Amino acid sequence: xxxxxxxxxxxxxxxxSLTLAACQQQTxxxxxxxxxxxxxxxxxxxxxxxxxxxxxxxxxxxSMRGLDVEIIRRIADDAGCEVEFVRGNWGELLGxxxxxxxxxxxxxxxxxxxxxxxxxxxxxxxESFALYTRAGDAEDFAGAGLAELVAQDKRIAVTDGYYYGDxxxxxxxxxxxxxxxxxxxxVELNYTRLVDGEVDALLDDPFVAAAVLRRKGLDEQxxxxxxxxxxxxxxLMYSQAGVDEAVLKRLDRALMQLRTDGTLEQxxxxxxx
Numbered sequence: 266x267x268x269x270x271x272x273x274x275x276x277x278x279x280x281x282s283l284t285l286a287a288c289q290q291q292t293x294x295x296x297x298x299x300x301x302x303x304x305x306x307x308x309x310x311x312x313x314x315x316x317x318x319x320x321x322x323x324x325x326x327x328s329m330r331g332l333d334v335e336i337i338r339r340i341a342d343d344a345g346c347e348v349e350f351v352r353g354n355w356g357e358l359l360g361x362x363x364x365x366x367x368x369x370x371x372x373x374x375x376x377x378x379x380x381x382x383x384x385x386x387x388x389x390x391x392e393s394f395a396l397y398t399r400a401g402d403a404e405d406f407a408g409a410g411l412a413e414l415v416a417q418d419k420r421i422a423v424t425d426g427y428y429y430g431d432x433x434x435x436x437x438x439x440x441x442x443x444x445x446x447x448x449x450x451x452v453e454l455n456y457t458r459l460v461d462g463e464v465d466a467l468l469d470d471p472f473v474a475a476a477v478l479r480r481k482g483l484d485e486q487x488x489x490x491x492x493x494x495x496x497x498x499x500x501l502m503y504s505q506a507g508v509d510e511a512v513l514k515r516l517d518r519a520l521m522q523l524r525t526d527g528t529l530e531q532x533x534x535x536x537x538x
Contacts, residue, residue, distance in 0.1 A: 308346040308512045312337055313358035313367040317452060318476040319536050320372055323352075332536040333371040336389060336529070337501065343519035346512065354450040356425035365506030373502035374428040382505055386517050388498035389524070390533055394429050396421075396490035397474060398466045399459060403488045406466065410492060411436060414466065415445040422447050422455035422467035429468055430495025453477060460486055468494055472536075 314321045314334070321331040329350050341348045351358070351367055361367040363382040372392065375385040396414075398406050406414065414421065415436055423429065423437060423446050436442045447464050449455050455467040456477055469477075471489065478484045501520070503513055523529040 308344075308509070309349060310337075310341055310346050310368045310512075311349050311351050311366065311507075312341075312369045312371065313351050313353055313361060314371065315352065315354050315358065315451065317372070317470075317473055318480070319472055320470075332390070332533060335532055336523075337369065337371055339523065339528075339532075340501075340516055340519045343522065344512070344515035346516070354425060355427060356450060359426050362502065362504045363506070365504050368504050368507045370502040372499045374497060374499055375502075376428060379502065384503040384505060384508070384513060386501040386503070386520055387524070388500050389520060389529060390499060391496065392470060392499045393496040394433075394468050394494040395471050395474070396466050396468060396492045396494060397459065397487050398490055399462075400486055400488040402465065403490070406490055411494060415442050419445065419465040420447055420463070421445055422449060422458055422464040424448065424452050424455065424469075425450050427468075430497065433468070433494050453481075456481065456483060456487065466490070 314329070316322050317331070317333075319331055320333040321329070324330050334350075338348055351361070353361065353367075358367055358370055359379075362370055370383075372390075373379070373383075373385065374392075379385075396406070396411070406419075409417070411421075411433060425448050428434065429437065437446050447458065449458070452469060452473065455464070455469070458464045459467050460483065474487075474489065478487055501516070503516070520529075523532075
């Protein structure tokens with residue numbers, strides 16, 4: 266009897282110790298599971314683009330190239346999203362973004378009108394617009410601002426849906442001044458119209474203009490006017506109808522990380538250098 270008591274007196278503490286250890290291990294495992302961040306849901310983004318070298322364009326082999334293309338690919342990859350590029354002119358793409366068929370547009374300027382159907386990322390690069398004329402007419406345009414050119418009945422080419430800044434927009438949409446502006450669905454049509462004499466000037470981004478003039482061999486036929494029409498920052502524009510809020514936050518976090526660690530500046534400098 267005393268032998269059995271000694272056996273139980275030794276076994277009971279051991280059993281209790283093993284039970285406590287098992288409970289502690291299970292508790293630790295449960296804590297690790299609870300602390301683990303949820304796995305992000307996969308997403309596929311339809312990104313609209315229109316030819317706008319060097320920011321977004323298609324190479325001869327069909328590959329998508331350009332600064333904006335590199336940036337959205339990097340952001341989407343860091344956010345766990347796949348990208349599908351959808352081509353169209355800017356006006357069409359704005360309509361598709363409103364309806365949710367396109368999820369993201371690049372190089373967009375936030376405006377109150379667009380905020381009705383879109384969210385905007387933090388700015389990711391700067392953008393400007395300048396005036397271009399035929400080289401032989403450059404002296405006739407010297408010293409004149411956009412309003413003066415409109416008052417002189419000059420015809421100025423612009424692109425559908427583009428935002429050229431508040432001052433230019435007031436002229437483009439004004440009841441008395443809108444007749445001075447000739448709109449085209451794609452940027453390159455404006456250069457053809459300028460060379461053919463259908464318009465007297467056009468508005469475009471200087472980096473885009475340099476690429477178009479080089480590619481079309483128009484460097485000696487078209488000249489940049491010293492007037493800078495607009496300068497500001499652009500963002501990614503997300504469809505309210507097509508992009509989930511959780512995905513939007515992941516994309517913005519990825520963008521901010523690129524800004525913080527200097528990667529975004531390095532990418533931009535490579536194209537503008």
